[in-house]
Amino acid sequence: MRILVADDDAQLQRALRITLASRGYEVVSAGDGAEAIELAASAHPDLLLLDLGMPQVDGMDVIRAVRAWSRMPILVLSGRTDSAEKVEALDAGADDYVTKPFAMDELLARIRARARATGADESDAATVAIGDLVVDLAARTIRRATSTNADGSAAASVRLTPTEWRLLEQFLKNPGKLLTRQMLLSEVWGPYHANDAGYLRLYVAQLRRKLEPIPSEPTHFLTEPGMGYRFEP
Amino acid sequence: MRILVADDDAQLQRALRITLASRGYEVVSAGDGAEAIELAASAHPDLLLLDLGMPQVDGMDVIRAVRAWSRMPILVLSGRTDSAEKVEALDAGADDYVTKPFAMDELLARIRARARATGADESDAATVAIGDLVVDLAARTIRRATSTNADGSAAASVRLTPTEWRLLEQFLKNPGKLLTRQMLLSEVWGPYHANDAGYLRLYVAQLRRKLEPIPSEPTHFLTEPGMGYRFEP
DNA sequence: GGTGGGCGTTAGGGATCCGTGAGGATGGGC
DNA sequence: GCCCATCCTCACGGATCCCTAACGCCCACC
Numbered sequence: 001m002r003i004l005v006a007d008d009d010a011q012l013q014r015a016l017r018i019t020l021a022s023r024g025y026e027v028v029s030a031g032d033g034a035e036a037i038e039l040a041a042s043a044h045p046d047l048l049l050l051d052l053g054m055p056q057v058d059g060m061d062v063i064r065a066v067r068a069w070s071r072m073p074i075l076v077l078s079g080r081t082d083s084a085e086k087v088e089a090l091d092a093g094a095d096d097y098v099t100k101p102f103a104m105d106e107l108l109a110r111i112r113a114r115a116r117a118t119g120a121d122e123s124d125a126a127t128v129a130i131g132d133l134v135v136d137l138a139a140r141t142i143r144r145a146t147s148t149n150a151d152g153s154a155a156a157s158v159r160l161t162p163t164e165w166r167l168l169e170q171f172l173k174n175p176g177k178l179l180t181r182q183m184l185l186s187e188v189w190g191p192y193h194a195n196d197a198g199y200l201r202l203y204v205a206q207l208r209r210k211l212e213p214i215p216s217e218p219t220h221f222l223t224e225p226g227m228g229y230r231f232e233p
Numbered sequence: 234m235r236i237l238v239a240d241d242d243a244q245l246q247r248a249l250r251i252t253l254a255s256r257g258y259e260v261v262s263a264g265d266g267a268e269a270i271e272l273a274a275s276a277h278p279d280l281l282l283l284d285l286g287m288p289q290v291d292g293m294d295v296i297r298a299v300r301a302w303s304r305m306p307i308l309v310l311s312g313r314t315d316s317a318e319k320v321e322a323l324d325a326g327a328d329d330y331v332t333k334p335f336a337m338d339e340l341l342a343r344i345r346a347r348a349r350a351t352g353a354d355e356s357d358a359a360t361v362a363i364g365d366l367v368v369d370l371a372a373r374t375i376r377r378a379t380s381t382n383a384d385g386s387a388a389a390s391v392r393l394t395p396t397e398w399r400l401l402e403q404f405l406k407n408p409g410k411l412l413t414r415q416m417l418l419s420e421v422w423g424p425y426h427a428n429d430a431g432y433l434r435l436y437v438a439q440l441r442r443k444l445e446p447i448p449s450e451p452t453h454f455l456t457e458p459g460m461g462y463r464f465e466p
Numbered sequence: 467g468g469t470g471g472g473c474g475t476t477a478g479g480g481a482t483c484c485g486t487g488a489g490g491a492t493g494g495g496c
Numbered sequence: 497g498c499c500c501a502t503c504c505t506c507a508c509g510g511a512t513c514c515c516t517a518a519c520g521c522c523c524a525c526c
Contacts, residue, residue: 083336090342095350096329097343103316109323110330117328117350161502178373198505201484208485216485225483225512226395227373394513430472432515438474449474458472458523 001115002026004045006036006062007077008054016049019104025111033057037065041190044166045072047114052078052089060092067093069186069194073114077102128172130211130220130233133158137169142211158210163188167203168211171221171231180228204229234348235259237278239269239295240310241287249282252337258344266290270298278305280347285311285322293325300326306347310335361405363444363453363466366391370402375444391443396421400436401444404454404464413461437462 003025007013010031017027028043030036034057040048048066052059063074076094078085086097096110128135132145142158160168166188170179182194189199204223208215222230236258240246243264250260261276263269267290273281281299285292296307309327311318319330329343360369365378375391393401399421403412418427426432437456441448455463 083339086336086339087342090339090346093349095346103319106316106319106323109320113323113328116326163503176372176374196504197483199503201486202504205485223484224373224392226514227398230373396514429515431517434473434475435515441474456473 001047002028002043002045003047003049003111004028004030004036004039004043005049006030006033006039006054006059007049007051008032009051012051019108020111023108033059033062036062040066040070040072041192046118047111048072048074049111050074050076050094052076052080052085060089063089063092063094069183069191073118075107075110075114128175128233131213133211135168135172137172140165160207160210164203164206164210168207171207171229175231175233178224178228178230182228184228200229234280235261235276235278236280236282236344237261237263237269237272237276238282239263239266239272239287239292240282240284241265242284245284252341256341266292266295269295273299273303273305279351280344281305281307282344283307283309283327285309285313285318293322296322296325296327304351306351308340308343308347361408361466364446366444368401368405370405373398393440393443397436397439397443401440404440404462408464408466411457411461411463415461417461433462 001024003020005013005016005020005027006029007016008031013029013031017029020027028039028045030039033054036048036050036054037057039045040062050059050062054062059076059078063076066072066074073096074094075096075098076089077098077100078089079100081099089097095114098107098110126136126138128137129145134143134145136142140160142160144157167184170184170187181197181200184200185194185196188203189196193199204221205215208218208221212218212220220232222232224230234257236253238246238249238253238260239262240249241264246262246264250262253260261272261278263272266287269281269283269287270290272278273295283292283295287295292309292311296309299305299307306329307327309322309330310333311322311330312333314332322330328347331340331343359371360367362368362378367376367378369375373393375393377390400417403417403420414430414433415427417433418429421436422429422432437454438448441451441454445451445453453465455465457463
């Protein structure tokens, strides 16, 4: 699990990094708001730990910028204790608000709570069936349901690249729903590539080649011309 | 949205009920832990507001009991400020922990944050019925309510083009109201095409062909001669 | 009875979008 | 340093969609 820590206080940044790393989290650090937005898009963190009191780009702007294209959990740190700022941050899209100084074990517990809340959604679709394939998102494995083939050849398990997994994840999370090009591009390649539709054509084709029974006649990854794509289990 | 408030303090219970009701929430009250577990199962609340300091059944046991079968958001209230109890409650399955005394606007903001995280997925399913068709604007799907046809043929789900969706969206947003040509044209094709009534004739005809039982005798997409069109569900 | 305007319908051209293949660029492992 | 997997760029048929133009039909009006 990857956590993006955005804090301009180098000392606190370092303390958080050490503590989180010792708990098994992978830590990505951002020193200001602009860098936080950049890394939230490029590093694909599972959670954002955000200090509101950063110079230049306001922490509140970071919340709004990230919420414009992602639902990742955002946990806010702040030295301000007045409820007005808490309300503003929470309504802007933050999931939790911790005031400094804080107890480290409480912060860790709140991180676990957020991770559990989002991870629970994915565990719904722990294994999803696509035709005769069984996809396990958590384990990142794809196996063939029919263990033996008619011609006796053992069915090779399908392998996907990291980008292909991120794209497939978006499809599996929204079965039956239309996914616009912008939504898919923002979630997989980051909001700065929302216009590069060429990526999508390429990687959807690769998913079809690897997962569709007949890639030239897709039955699960359907294209909606002019809008985007749709996944049908 | 229904909230289950579990608190043995009658005064606080009453204050919460009044405040939450004034914000449009439906409130169900429980006076002790056993009742809280009972109502969490029977009243189908969307969120549980739980005071840890209740007699007899410990609040922590309520969390574990509810978490054994439900993922509903649990927001804990407590007078204890030590981090040990916070960690225990959060790890048992609570989603948030607020210490008394608390600011009411902060509590409401935290409730909104939890509701947003979970309820957002359900509120997407805003579906509208047109005859025997079910339209989901967010998912961009149109399915037939009667799953099986008399002649056994599987009813193919209707597909719409982007422009047809934009036009249909205008109709669904204003059921029963007269929509002038200018209004429809400027909303769908932009204000520069407010005089191209030919577009409307074409696309209304296509909507009728795809959505009306008898396209030549429309019952849902009615034309108001000289003015515009009207949608009747 | 003729005429004109509003509305519905059909067919076809042009522009955009999509699928596919090949090839270069980058980064990590041996 | 070399190899390999992955990611991205580019170009070219083909499918889809949007728009234009033309033709019937109905009704109001002269």
